[in-house]
Amino acid sequence: MLESSGLLGSKPASTPLDTSIKLHQDTSQPFEDVSCYRRLIGRLLYLNTTRPDISLVTQQLSQFLNAPTITHYKAVCRILRYLKNNPGLGLFFPRASETQILGYVDADWAGCVISRRSTTGFCFFLGSSLISWRAKKQATVSRSSSEAEYRALSTATCELQWLLYLLKDFKIHCSKQPVLYCDSQSAIHIASNPVFHERIKHLEIDCHLIREKIQKGILRLLPISTHEQLADFLTKPLAPPKFNQFIYKLGMINIYHGQACGRILKHNNTTEMETALIRDQQQEERGGLQLLAPQVTEAKH
Amino acid sequence: MIHFDIWGPISISSIHNHSYFLTVVDDFSRYTWITLMKSKSETRQHVIDFITFTENQHDCHVNIVRSDNGPEFIIPQFYASKGILHQTSCVETPQQNARVERKHQHILNITRALLFQSHLPKNIWSYVVVHVVFIMNRVPSPILNNQTPHFLLHNQTPDLHHLKVFGSLAYASTLQANRIKLDSRARECVFLGYKSGMKGVILLDIHSKQIFVSRNVTHHEYIFPYKQSSSNVSWDYHTHIAQDYEATFVTNIPSPTETVSDISQPPISTSANNQIPSPSDTVPPHSSLPVVHKFTRVRSSPSYLKDYICNNFSTLSSKSVNSGISYPITHFHSFDHLSPSHIIFSISITQSSEPKTYKEACQSEHWLKAMNDELKALTANGTWSIVDLPPNVKPIGSKWVTIKLRAWIFLKHKAGGSIERYKAILVAKGYNQIEGLDFFDTFSLVAKLTTVKTLLAIASLKHWHLHQLDVNNAFLHGDLQEDVFMNIPEGVFSMHGKVCKLQKSLYGLKQASRKWYENLTALLLHEGYCQSSSDYSLFTLQHNNDFTAILVYVDDIILAGTSLTEFQRIKS
Numbered sequence: 058m059l060e061s062s063g064l065l066g067s068k069p070a071s072t073p074l075d076t077s078i079k080l081h082q083d084t085s086q087p088f089e090d091v092s093c094y095r096r097l098i099g100r101l102l103y104l105n106t107t108r109p110d111i112s113l114v115t116q117q118l119s120q121f122l123n124a125p126t127i128t129h130y131k132a133v134c135r136i137l138r139y140l141k142n143n144p145g146l147g148l149f150f151p152r153a154s155e156t157q158i159l160g161y162v163d164a165d166w167a168g169c170v171i172s173r174r175s176t177t178g179f180c181f182f183l184g185s186s187l188i189s190w191r192a193k194k195q196a197t198v199s200r201s202s203s204e205a206e207y208r209a210l211s212t213a214t215c216e217l218q219w220l221l222y223l224l225k226d227f228k229i230h231c232s233k234q235p236v237l238y239c240d241s242q243s244a245i246h247i248a249s250n251p252v253f254h255e256r257i258k259h260l261e262i263d264c265h266l267i268r269e270k271i272q273k274g275i276l277r278l279l280p281i282s283t284h285e286q287l288a289d290f291l292t293k294p295l296a297p298p299k300f301n302q303f304i305y306k307l308g309m310i311n312i313y314h315g316q317a318c319g320r321i322l323k324h325n326n327t328t329e330m331e332t333a334l335i336r337d338q339q340q341e342e343r344g345g346l347q348l349l350a351p352q353v354t355e356a357k358h
Numbered sequence: 359m360i361h362f363d364i365w366g367p368i369s370i371s372s373i374h375n376h377s378y379f380l381t382v383v384d385d386f387s388r389y390t391w392i393t394l395m396k397s398k399s400e401t402r403q404h405v406i407d408f409i410t411f412t413e414n415q416h417d418c419h420v421n422i423v424r425s426d427n428g429p430e431f432i433i434p435q436f437y438a439s440k441g442i443l444h445q446t447s448c449v450e451t452p453q454q455n456a457r458v459e460r461k462h463q464h465i466l467n468i469t470r471a472l473l474f475q476s477h478l479p480k481n482i483w484s485y486v487v488v489h490v491v492f493i494m495n496r497v498p499s500p501i502l503n504n505q506t507p508h509f510l511l512h513n514q515t516p517d518l519h520h521l522k523v524f525g526s527l528a529y530a531s532t533l534q535a536n537r538i539k540l541d542s543r544a545r546e547c548v549f550l551g552y553k554s555g556m557k558g559v560i561l562l563d564i565h566s567k568q569i570f571v572s573r574n575v576t577h578h579e580y581i582f583p584y585k586q587s588s589s590n591v592s593w594d595y596h597t598h599i600a601q602d603y604e605a606t607f608v609t610n611i612p613s614p615t616e617t618v619s620d621i622s623q624p625p626i627s628t629s630a631n632n633q634i635p636s637p638s639d640t641v642p643p644h645s646s647l648p649v650v651h652k653f654t655r656v657r658s659s660p661s662y663l664k665d666y667i668c669n670n671f672s673t674l675s676s677k678s679v680n681s682g683i684s685y686p687i688t689h690f691h692s693f694d695h696l697s698p699s700h701i702i703f704s705i706s707i708t709q710s711s712e713p714k715t716y717k718e719a720c721q722s723e724h725w726l727k728a729m730n731d732e733l734k735a736l737t738a739n740g741t742w743s744i745v746d747l748p749p750n751v752k753p754i755g756s757k758w759v760t761i762k763l764r765a766w767i768f769l770k771h772k773a774g775g776s777i778e779r780y781k782a783i784l785v786a787k788g789y790n791q792i793e794g795l796d797f798f799d800t801f802s803l804v805a806k807l808t809t810v811k812t813l814l815a816i817a818s819l820k821h822w823h824l825h826q827l828d829v830n831n832a833f834l835h836g837d838l839q840e841d842v843f844m845n846i847p848e849g850v851f852s853m854h855g856k857v858c859k860l861q862k863s864l865y866g867l868k869q870a871s872r873k874w875y876e877n878l879t880a881l882l883l884h885e886g887y888c889q890s891s892s893d894y895s896l897f898t899l900q901h902n903n904d905f906t907a908i909l910v911y912v913d914d915i916i917l918a919g920t921s922l923t924e925f926q927r928i929k930s
Binding site: 223227 | 807812813816891
């Protein structure tokens, strides 16, 4: 991608999106090569499969496919420069973790400047491996931030339900009840009990799906502080130190970074012998360590 | 102020019997005029004519005339009537008439150079001298503050677009009246300069040795027809071309000496016969003013070329494509500097270009083999049966594709530089298919990527085995229910009116991936697998304590599970 866009010699960027820029349908000069822009976005969307760190910015930029401007193209270049910063970054699936689904839900109220719609962001972990994430603009305008969070919760619940079905198909028994973390107290209250009737009476009935699921005991809804909210990176652009912290928390490591691997291995309390064993197993393509990165899959080909 | 001098006599008189020329140099602009003469006695009249000419043409009067002590310049009555001061040099001191003497040296230097370059016989010198003066008047000089004499005299920059190389090959179109349909349309000629007072160029016909003027001329400036084959001195950048032409001209010009004798006589007679005036006979060369306005039409390349970049338009019109390129790429990019092994490597890379058409592919043994292999595989698979074309059916086409997706997939360069694998694929032109007639549904689902990640995470958690399968020719396994007729592919011997009725699906068909998916689903269900309802591309099997999951992404398959024996079974 870097080569085809001519950015091979560009300066790497530490984050995929500038925190000071709010992307919208601006009036700057239109970007002339529209098909080039679309091609780049298409590639980035495909890259989203293994790179949750660029999903927010891709979601934002893919809204302007019909008439991109120079600002949007510059933002795309910024993503590419970010990718250049650490091309080896990938998801790490540790072998020692619990079979519990943890979900983090967040919403950015009225995040879209033009339509004033909110953005849903959620991510799901199976134990400590990140398996599903999403950044999506909501279909309707929300009147309050709690309402936006509540809508996000219901979307995440659908995803969670599907993941549970999937695990059932895999004949996996969850050791603990799935947990959904949300940083909005009022949303949690709405989900638990039919309160705040005056403010949420206009909500679509399907949004109350989560209430039913909680009552059935399928999932637990727990509050979390905004600082520990892992879905934060899916709703708003972050500054470099916080962003790197998030990368670490999501379980993403750089396979070209020897220390990173060592750190993870130490983190898992494995001895040197075990490390060697794991490496051997990896060579035999036995699912000991699974690094999901495009480079790895290519090498296997 | 005007400088006069006579040059001559020369032992080789020109083809028109000229032995002298009169040179006139303007002191201010250094513009030079030249008049060819058969004897010195003509000088006096030419001097008088010239002074009248300047008065008329340039609207100015000659103040001073400077010459040597030659008696032909001593015409005191004429000078007195015009009020002209006549200055002469002292005896035996030609340096006092240096302007024009130096000019002579310059003229003869270039004349020699042009004669050597063109290899024309020496008796052509009269044309050369006239052409040299033509060039000199258009060349900037440091003493004129880098202006040209032409600019100083006429106050306008000369147009140099029509300048051609003296003695180079030119083709003049023959006169329409003198030719029948089957005659040659052009004559092979040599360029001899410009005809003053006419918008045309002077040409020497190579075969008939006739000198004539024409304006419908195609120039080939890098080819000198008179060049001797024995001569090693040549313009190195087009040696081979010149030699190519040598071969054709050898029969016409047996030897250079003969050429000289040949050429010396006929022009006069022919020019008399054809009423084509020889330049120096009719129009005095010093009336070279109208030459300035030659070829004022702006030459532009034809409109069909406007979308292309043409470095040198003349290359297109020339017979040999190479001949017009003054800076061929081989001068700047060549393999000469590489080591032998490096050359082999580079050539092997450039050689392995993919063929564009079936005909091109047939040139190569490897591609032919690859296509035959593919045809054999297709026939063995029972992909089609050859039937008569039913009425009212338009068969779809087919095409050979040699894909170069990744150099390391299809074209594996071994260390020695040879290519390991050639792959040719027969592709049906599915874009000609009509919905409802030869295809119905095309939807074919793929695994959701979240499922893939979940599977990998679980496999890592549960310490499952993981295998990755890539099905070869996956799309060829689908059975077709629809009647699809395809033209018999290139490379198969075919009879007229026969077409292929496809039994199995082929790459390029719209329903190909759906048929493959249906086929695989049926197979896996038959094997006892359970299709997951949360992701339809996921198939699971619980057998005693062993669990196996299969995830299908078109022709890429992930196998995960506890039992390796089950893996082996499924693979087989």
